[in-house]
Amino acid sequence: MKRKNKYVKKKKTGKGLTITLLVTALVGCGLVAILGFNGWDIEKSTQSVQTFFGLPNDSIEQAGSEPDAEGTTNGQVEETSGDVTEQGGDAGSEHQEMTVDAGGYMINQQLPEEPTYVNQVLLANKKNPLPSTFAPGEDPVAREAFEKMAAEAKLSGFNLTAFSTYRSFEYQKTLYDRYVERDGKEAADTYSARPGYSEHQTGLAFDIGEVNFEKHWASSSFGETEAGKWLAANAHRFGFILRYPEGKEDVTGYMHESWHYRYVGVEIATDVYNRDITLEEYLGIK
Numbered sequence: 622m623k624r625k626n627k628y629v630k631k632k633k634t635g636k637g638l639t640i641t642l643l644v645t646a647l648v649g650c651g652l653v654a655i656l657g658f659n660g661w662d663i664e665k666s667t668q669s670v671q672t673f674f675g676l677p678n679d680s681i682e683q684a685g686s687e688p689d690a691e692g693t694t695n696g697q698v699e700e701t702s703g704d705v706t707e708q709g710g711d712a713g714s715e716h717q718e719m720t721v722d723a724g725g726y727m728i729n730q731q732l733p734e735e736p737t738y739v740n741q742v743l744l745a746n747k748k749n750p751l752p753s754t755f756a757p758g759e760d761p762v763a764r765e766a767f768e769k770m771a772a773e774a775k776l777s778g779f780n781l782t783a784f785s786t787y788r789s790f791e792y793q794k795t796l797y798d799r800y801v802e803r804d805g806k807e808a809a810d811t812y813s814a815r816p817g818y819s820e821h822q823t824g825l826a827f828d829i830g831e832v833n834f835e836k837h838w839a840s841s842s843f844g845e846t847e848a849g850k851w852l853a854a855n856a857h858r859f860g861f862i863l864r865y866p867e868g869k870e871d872v873t874g875y876m877h878e879s880w881h882y883r884y885v886g887v888e889i890a891t892d893v894y895n896r897d898i899t900l901e902e903y904l905g906i907k
């Protein structure tokens with residue numbers, strides 16, 4: 622009996638060794654294949670292996686990404702024009718980058734005769750400006766939704782106010798020109814929308830803050846307040862979306878604005894919120 626056991630054990634060891642050798646050979650072949658597939662480029666191959674095994678490749682991505690442009694929106698309280706821009710906004714394809722200026726606007730773009738609607742949703746961004754004559758005023762449906770939202774926020778102890786909603790083309794022009802005169806065009810482009818490009822001209826954009834907390838108005842600090850958090854978590858139920866979310870600067874063309882909300886109706890807002898996307902992505906134009 623003892624002998625038999627020994628024999629069996631020995632045989633198993635032999636089998637184990639064979640399997641180990643086989644696996645080693647296979648892994649070796651695989652690595653050579655990956656290396657060969659990537660043109661014997663070791664860095665590229667490392668990425669392939671990382672991707673294959675689902676390893677994080679943040680470091681690789683970060684190495685290639687550009688640092689954020691100027692753009693701290695903090696302290697821009699007096700900038701009720703909202704709409705802090707990020708340099709290079711809609712840099713999608715290489716072709717677009719060639720035609721986009723430092724402010725993220727299309728070079729030599731003329732304002733259109735008609736506003737842009739995508740699936741019946743009015744759109745205003747750096748690629749789709751509004752006609753200078755487009756002057757709808759504040760949207761009454763959006764206002765009603767805001768009041769409803771503010772009433773509910775009050776039950777949770779937050780006294781919300783919309784400190785800037787509709788802004789006419791002329792008013793935006795006055796603001797923008799004033800900033801250009803004060804800080805120069807390049808700097809002005811980082812925190813104020815050019816006339817025709819502000820979503821506030823649609824009458825559907827609401828800059829929201831808390832009564833008696835003016836220091837957080839049009840400031841990224843609003844997003845850190847309890848009121849700002851409540852808004853971010855509930856606005857969709859009333860038809861509003863956070864228009865310029867964090868991390869979507871290259872999609873929206875604007876830096877994160879925790880105070881700027883856009884009315885799109887409950888259905889769209891809920892979908893955008895649940896899918897954690899932007900209006901551009903919802904409309905399939907990015």
Ligand SMILES: [Zn+2]
Pocket residue numbers: 702703704821826827828880881882
């Ligand atoms: Zn705004």
